[in-house]
Amino acid sequence: MAGLLEVRDLKTYFFTSQGVVKAVDGVSYDVAPGETVALVGESGCGKTMSALSIMRLVPKPQGAITGGEIYFQGRDLLQLNEEEMRRIRGAEIAMIFQEPMTSLNPVLTIGRQITETLEAHGAGAKEEATERALELLRMVGIPDPRRRLASYPHQLSGGMRQRVMIAIALSCKPRLILADEPTTALDVTIQAQILELMRDLSRQFGVALLIITHNLGVVARYADRVHVMYAGKIIESASSREIYQNPRHPYTLGLLRSVPRLDQPRKAKLDPIEGQPPDLWNLPPGCSFSPRCRFAIERCRGEVPPLREVREGHHSACWVAESLGQRVNR
C-alpha cells in the first residue's frame, strides 16, 4: 500500500507549569490515496493534536512536536521550512474544523473567503477565482450560490456554514482533507447530509479523508480503517468492519457496549466504562486504561502493552487481547 500520508512514532508534548502532557505519544498510522481513515477517541485523547501536528499548527509556545516523522507524498513535513509548509497547507492538505461559526471569518463575505484561499495559492485572475468559487458552492449543494457569495457567515445556518468550509477545503484540489469533528456541532438530520456530501465528494475527486471523531456510529458508515486512541496512544486499529465485529481492546469494547443501540432491543441497564477519564498530568504506570479495565491483570499495571498484530490487519495494545476475543464471541 503506497501511503499518501505516513505518520511514524509522532510525539507532540505540552510543557505546562504543572508538568509535561504527552498529548500524542508515539502514534503511527497510514492514509492511502482516496481512503477514509478515522481517529476515534474522547476529549483529551490526542486525536485533534495529532491532526494539528500534520498541519504543523500545534499551539505554541507550550506545545511542540518532540519526535517522529510525518511523510506526505514521500516528504517529511517536519523537515520543511515555514514557507514550504505554507504551500502545502490548504493546497495539498486542507482542514475542516468542528465549529463552522468560529472557523470562518465573520467580517468577510463567503465569496471572499473562498477566493482568498485560491489567490493565496496562485489561482489566476479575480474573475476566474469568483467563477471557481461559484462552482464550488454549487458542488457542495448551496442553493442560490451567486447570492450566497455576498453573504456573511452569520447569515448562514450551521449546516450551510459547514458546506462552505468543505467548499474552501476543496478549493485548491487537495490530496488529503483532515476533518476534525466535522458534524459534532450540527443537528442529527444535517449531520447525515454533510457526511453523505463529504463521502460523495471524496469519491468524486479521489481525496483522502482523515475523520477525527468521538462518535463510533459516525465512523461505522464512512470509514475504511479505524484507529482508536486513548491517553495519547493508538490502542487499537483495524478495518471498520473488523473493529466493530471483533473488538480486541477493552476500551473499544467498553465504548461499543456503553451506548444504547437503536437496532437492538432495549437493555434494562447500560453497561458503562467505570471510573474517570485519564488525568494526563498523572498517568498510571503500565497501561493507561488499566485502572478502568475490568479485564486488567497484574502485568497491565506494570508494563505498557505495545500495539501488536492480533489478527491479520488488526492491531491491539492489550496484554489480554487474545482471551478478550473469546469472551466477546461468546
Place this chain on the structure above:
Amino acid sequence: MTNNEKAPKADSLLLEVRGLKKHFPVFRGLIAQRVVGWVKAVDDVSFFIRRGETLGLVGESGCGKTTTGRCILQLDRPTAGEVLFAGQDLARMSDAELRPLRRKMQIVFQDPYSSLNPRMTIGQIIGEPIVVHRIAQNGGECRDRVDELLLVVGLNPHMAGRYSHELSGGQRQRVGVARALALEPEFIVCDEPISALDVSIQAQIINLLEELQERFSLTYLFIAHDLSVVRHISDRIAVMYLGKVVEIAGRQELYESPLHPYTKALLSAVPIPDPAVEAKREHIVLGGEVPSALSPPFGCVFHPRCPIAIDECSRALPELREVRHGHWVACIRA
C-alpha cells in the same frame, strides 16, 4: 407497554401542559426599539406526565424543547397556556406563590461546566438550596445532608471541600444531580444532561438517573436530541419540530412504528455502530434545513422538507390526533 393517553386518572398525573405557548419578541433599532416580529419558540404544545414516569422530549436544536422545559418550571413565563402541576396551574401563580412549589421541581442542566459556580465549593453548591429553603436547622445538619447527597450520587463526601474545576465532567454532572436532589423534589427536568459528557461517562450518568428515579420515585422530563439514549430512558416520547409536538407515543411504539415522516427521518439519521447493519439500513436524508421560527411555513411546519407532502399540507395546520391507542400524531398523511 400500553398507554391510556385519553383519560388518565387525575391522581396518577403529576404534570399536564395545555396549549403552552412561548413567543419571544424580536426588536430592531438601537435607541427607539420596536418589535418587528415574534419567535414562536413553543407554539401550542400539550402533553402530560404520569407520576414516576419519564417523558422523553426530542428534537433538533431550536425546536423549542429546552424552552418547553423552562416554561414548565416557570424559569421562563409562558405567553399562554396552562402548566398544571399536581392540579395547580403554575402559569397563573405569582413568584411568591410559586416559591414553596419550587422545592418540588428541579432541573439538571446540560453543561456541567457553566452551571456550577466556580467560586463556590461543591459543598456550598449542593448546600445552597438547603440554606435558601431553610431545610436544615443548623450548619452541622446541612453538612450531613450534603455528605449524604454526595454519597447518593456516587461521590466521596471528601469532595465537598473542592471546587468544580478540580472535577471531571462526569463528576461535575453528578454534583448537578446532587444539587437537584437536595430539596427532595418530585419532578426533575433533565435538559440534555449527558450531551456535554464523554461517551464512556454518559452511560454512568444515565444509570445513575435511573437508579435515583426508582429510589426516590422521581418523575422526569428528559430533554435530548440523541434518540438512542431517549429510547433507553423514557417510558413515552414526544417529538418536537419548530415549536410544535408532531408525535407522542410509548417508546416501543414510537421506535417500532413511527408515523410522522419527521420522526422516521430522525430515527434513520441515528448512526448505528456496526458497518454490517449500516450497510443494510435504509437512510432517509432530509433535504433542506429547519426553517426560521421567526417565519414558520404556513400549514404543516414540516411540509417544505417532507418527502410525502401533498398540496393540502401547505394549507392547514394538522391537528395532533390519536391514531392508535396512546399514539398521537400531527400529520394528515399518517
